[in-house]
């Protein structure tokens with residue numbers, strides 16, 4: 024298969040920090056077909072060689088295992104090209120078409136790594152230039168809209184040019200190996216399915232914590248906030264992977280149909296439940312890992328009276344027979360104590376403990392960041408007995424650790440690498456369908472509406488902590504505690 028991958032926004036932060044390193048790894052792993060070309064597109068005036076030279080030191084900033092040697096980079100760089108285009112100018116697309124025609128690739132993937140306000144224009148112009156035949160796919164980065172109406176409008180334009188099968192909405196959390204393994208654990212094994220329900224599971228907790236602040240993206244973040252940036256997409260996608268029913272097959276629409284059912288089963292918010300079940304916070308100055316950091320209102324490009332939330336904790340339920348009554352607790356935030364993303368499935372306590380000591384319930388921890396893996400926490404006897412005839416000692420907590428790096432030591436594929444390969448191959452399982460995305464917006468919208476009217480400010484929390492105390496109180500109502508408190 025020959026391919027052309029066009030990276031709109033080829034000089035942007037996302038391109039050099041995530042996409043190009045992923046493409047380099049795919050090249051190094053031998054996963055990119057020979058002869059496939061990668062075209063960076065932006066308004067800079069760069070030759071192919073200047074683009075290659077610009078990218079090289081950026082890839083060499085990677086950690087040592089991923090850093091290209093000079094020879095490795097030269098080999099990869101043969102694929103790289105650059106085209107100067109102003110994406111708002113229709114005539115630029117004729118030059119893109121001419122460039123693509125010079126290659127006659129079987130597959131053309133247009134990755135839209137630009138500001139989303141350009142997406143409708145880019146799609147329309149690709150269509151007008153005839154670049155929407157069945158060889159072409161578009162990959163759309165988040166955020167896709169800022170509410171249901173704007174997401175629908177983007178989808179309307181995209182659908183007027185491309186079929187649903189050609190439009191790939193990316194959520195890189197779905198490309199993470201541990202999320203793949205959650206699917207494998209649930210649907211490739213019989214062990215968990217009988218337990219994967221309200222009778223055995225007491226609660227589900229999802230934490231997506233960042234230790235960084237808003238950095239140089241204060242203006243973007245201030246328009247967005249944590250609910251739109253992390254909950255509407257990543258956190259809800261994780262909820263669907265946990266709560267979905269077994270799909271009838273591994274094809275994209277069977278999986279996405281089941282995910283959509285979960286989104287439709289989420290307990291809708293009312294004015295009262297937003298005020299009761301959603302906590303919003305904003306960081307103040309503090310210290311992260313011993314380094315003093317400013318508060319959100321002191322960050323560059325953030326207005327000093329901003330009401331944007333940098334933290335959200337919420338409680339929801341999936342209202343169906345499998346999950347009724349099981350709390351799903353979600354929290355996400357910036358400038359938290361650690362960069363750590365994980366899902367914890369808390370199983371119910373023993374019905375009748377017979378061993379000495381506190382009876383800890385089992386839990387399954389799905390680690391997403393910074394490392395990925397699965398841990399099954401259990402209790403075990405150490406096997407030591409006293410000669411004096413006393414009882415075997417109390418059980419000790421142990422965990423079965425499925426460390427993927429040990430089990431599969433070669434060729435671990437990162438999230439963006441996996442998703443880029445899927446986009447080139449036309450595998451849609453891990454991309455979000457428009458109806459899923461719109462349903463997720465429908466669910467978060469009442470929260471945005473209530474916050475707009477609510478005179479209360481986001482609750483302050485000190486940078487380097489786990490958010491405002493109200494977040495702990497929220498889960499305590501269900502008899503739960505966040506991992507660092509339990």
Ligand code: NAP
Pocket residue numbers: 031032033034035036037038040064065066067108109110111135136137138139164165166
């Ligand atoms: P960025 O650093 O501002 O890069 C934007 C890119 O688009 C640049 O290459 C820019 O180049 C190009 N561009 C802008 N206007 C253009 C125009 N009219 N014609 C041609 N090229 C144009 O933004 P980013 O951080 O990479 O983010 C890109 C998208 O990905 C955004 O939607 C963002 O929300 C999303 N995203 C980013 C990240 C991340 O980690 N950065 C993560 C997830 C999602 P010129 O200005 O030189 O033309």
